[in-house]
Structure formats: structure tokens, C-alpha cells
Amino acid sequence: MNLRKITILALAVLLSLPMAAQKRKRVKPKAKPVPVIEEPQEDPRITNMREMTQQIVIIDSIVTDKEQFLASIRLSSESGKLMPTGTFFNNQQQGCLYINEMGNKVYFSQPVDTLQQLFTSDKLGNEWSRPQRLTGISEGISEASYPFMLADGVTFYFAGKGEESIGGYDIFVTRYDSRSGSFLKPENIGMPFNSEANDYMYAIDETNRIGYFASDRRQPEGKVCIYIFVPSETRKTYDGAVYSEEQIRHLADITSIADTWGDGTERKAALERIKQKYAAGTSAESTNNKSKAAVNLLSKEAKSLYPELVEQQSKLDTANARLAQLRQQYHAANTNGRKVLKNEILKLEAEVVELNANVKQLDKAIRNAEIKSKIQ
Numbered sequence: 001m002n003l004r005k006i007t008i009l010a011l012a013v014l015l016s017l018p019m020a021a022q023k024r025k026r027v028k029p030k031a032k033p034v035p036v037i038e039e040p041q042e043d044p045r046i047t048n049m050r051e052m053t054q055q056i057v058i059i060d061s062i063v064t065d066k067e068q069f070l071a072s073i074r075l076s077s078e079s080g081k082l083m084p085t086g087t088f089f090n091n092q093q094q095g096c097l098y099i100n101e102m103g104n105k106v107y108f109s110q111p112v113d114t115l116q117q118l119f120t121s122d123k124l125g126n127e128w129s130r131p132q133r134l135t136g137i138s139e140g141i142s143e144a145s146y147p148f149m150l151a152d153g154v155t156f157y158f159a160g161k162g163e164e165s166i167g168g169y170d171i172f173v174t175r176y177d178s179r180s181g182s183f184l185k186p187e188n189i190g191m192p193f194n195s196e197a198n199d200y201m202y203a204i205d206e207t208n209r210i211g212y213f214a215s216d217r218r219q220p221e222g223k224v225c226i227y228i229f230v231p232s233e234t235r236k237t238y239d240g241a242v243y244s245e246e247q248i249r250h251l252a253d254i255t256s257i258a259d260t261w262g263d264g265t266e267r268k269a270a271l272e273r274i275k276q277k278y279a280a281g282t283s284a285e286s287t288n289n290k291s292k293a294a295v296n297l298l299s300k301e302a303k304s305l306y307p308e309l310v311e312q313q314s315k316l317d318t319a320n321a322r323l324a325q326l327r328q329q330y331h332a333a334n335t336n337g338r339k340v341l342k343n344e345i346l347k348l349e350a351e352v353v354e355l356n357a358n359v360k361q362l363d364k365a366i367r368n369a370e371i372k373s374k375i376q
Helices: 003-025 044-051 066-072 085-089 245-253 265-284 287-295 300-332 335-375
Strands: 057-065 081-084 096-099 105-112 115-124 143-149 155-161 170-177 199-205 210-215 223-230
Touching: 044 245, 057 066, 057 265, 066 081, 066 223, 081 085, 085 096, 085 105, 096 143, 105 143, 143 199, 155 199, 210 265, 223 265, 300 335
Parallel strands: 115 143, 170 199
Antiparallel strands: 057 223, 081 096, 096 105, 105 115, 143 155, 155 170, 199 210, 210 223
């Protein structure tokens, strides 16, 4: 190979180098990864609560003005009364008040530093005792209102706001502990009663087995929906093997009350009880009219059971009145005095539970006997 050929070859190699470099520069850069936008996660408490949605039958619902919704909750006299706090005390106080059947004990809410809190007062003679703030219910709850006590004088419902609620007011249940003179830590009663909206004023007409609660879910400003339902003696949840996740979500949110009716039998019976309750008028609202109610009974079995019902109800009323007095004395007593009262209160509480069960059993037996006689 001569010098001329070597020179030409060397020039060719040198000229090719920039072209290769240019080709390398033209390689497209790798695409940057697209950032993944994570969807907001639901509060685990809400997810767990939805999975444990209680199975109930919602009979009907009523949309009404929030300022007057208490008028839509119609309780029998045996279940006590609900009214605005200001109406009872004849002043301008904001809040809600419950008065028991005997008319000698009230639970009510009133503002403390702008937040509603719960108090109780007892009637001693013709005067009401100084209001005492309820103790034991404040853990995780910053504001409390809308009280309701069952006839047993122990089981207490109210609405609360705070860390334990999932949105606005939630409905809670607790029990009165006579040993400590305070209430046990409240429990959120869950869905479908509670939602991310405001849910409150849970009340039970035990005589007619009809329950009520209020909610402003899906309601315009100033309106509230009263749900009327059949209370259950035991809590039963929707079976995930029978209901899909979407179905349970709709049931938890009360998308349609018709979805809760099942075959309609329980709802039909509840509607009949409501019809009879309103048709009976004052006969079912006052113990003074119980003799008139006995005359209207058709069944011989029901008539034979009725005197025992009246007797058991009278004993229950007396026991509840005495229990209210003892509890008031317990609050005012010193340590030694409380020790003396403690055993009597516990004994009387057990008696009230037994009498209450007897009344319910007799009432149910009379109703069943009447239904049977009408069918025959």
C-alpha cells in the first residue's frame, strides 16, 4: 500500500467520526414516567362501619323543617316526651329536652361556652333540682345534645360531635352506672343511623315498637328527614355473602328505604301498629284510660291478662319513681351515705329490669291474643 492510499483511508476515517457523533445525538431521550395520582382514601372508620351496617326495616320517612322536627316524633306517654329546652324552662335556652314518663326527671342540652352539653335535673316536690352535668360521656366528644332515655332508666342515647363521630353529629349509646354515679363510655351506634352528615335524636316508642331518628343527609339547608323504623332487640348486620358490596353501601347510606322492607311483612305489621296507635287516641296515651282500653279488648285471653299488665305497670312506675329519688340522694350523699344507698339502688335496678320485661311480655301476649281473635 503506497503513501497516497494510506492518506485517503485516514481522511475517510476522520470524516466519518463527526457523523457518528451526530447520529448518537439524534437518539430520542427516554420518556419521563407519568406521575400516578392517588385517589383520596376513605376514612377506615367509615369503611369498617359500613361493613357492619345494622339490618333494620325503615317504615317511612318524613322531610320537615329542622326548627320543628320534634313535632314529627310521636311517642306514647310510657316513653316520655321530647321538647325544646327553652319551652320546658320557659326561657330562650337553645337545645333539646327529654322528660321521663313520671315527669320527675329531665335530660337536656344547653350551651356551655357556645357548645351544647348535657345536663339532668330531678323534681323534688314542686321544685326542680339544680342541673347537674352528665359525667362519663365526654371522652372523644366535644359537644352533646338530643338526649333520650329508655324506660329502664339505664340505656341512654344522645347525639355527639368530636373525634368519635364520622361527620357532624352522630348518634351514640351509653348506660348509666349507678356504682360510679356516671355514664359508661359512649359507643357510636354505626350505620345506617349515622353518616358523614348530621344524624341525631334517636328515640324509641317501646310500647308500639316504633323508632325514630333525624338526619340532614341529602337535605337542603333548613330541612331534616325523620326516619321511622322498627327497633330490634338484637343487633343483626347484613351478610356479605348474601349482599354485594354495592348493595350494602346503598343500605348504609339509606339510598332507598324500600330496599330495607324485605318481603314487607314486618313493615306491614309496624304500619298497623302506627294506625292503631293514632286511632286509639288518648286511650293509649294515659294510664287513666287503661280501663277503657280493657273494655275494647275482644279476646277473652287478652282480657284475663290485662289486669296483671296494669298491676305490673303500676309496680314499674312506683319502682322507677323510687329509683329516681335514690339516685338523687346518691348524688348529694357523702362517701358513707353512698355506700348505704348503693345496695338499695342495685336491688331496685334489678327489680325495674324484671318488671319492665314482665310488662313487655304481657303487652306482647295481649296483642297476639287480639290479633288471633280477629283472624278467627
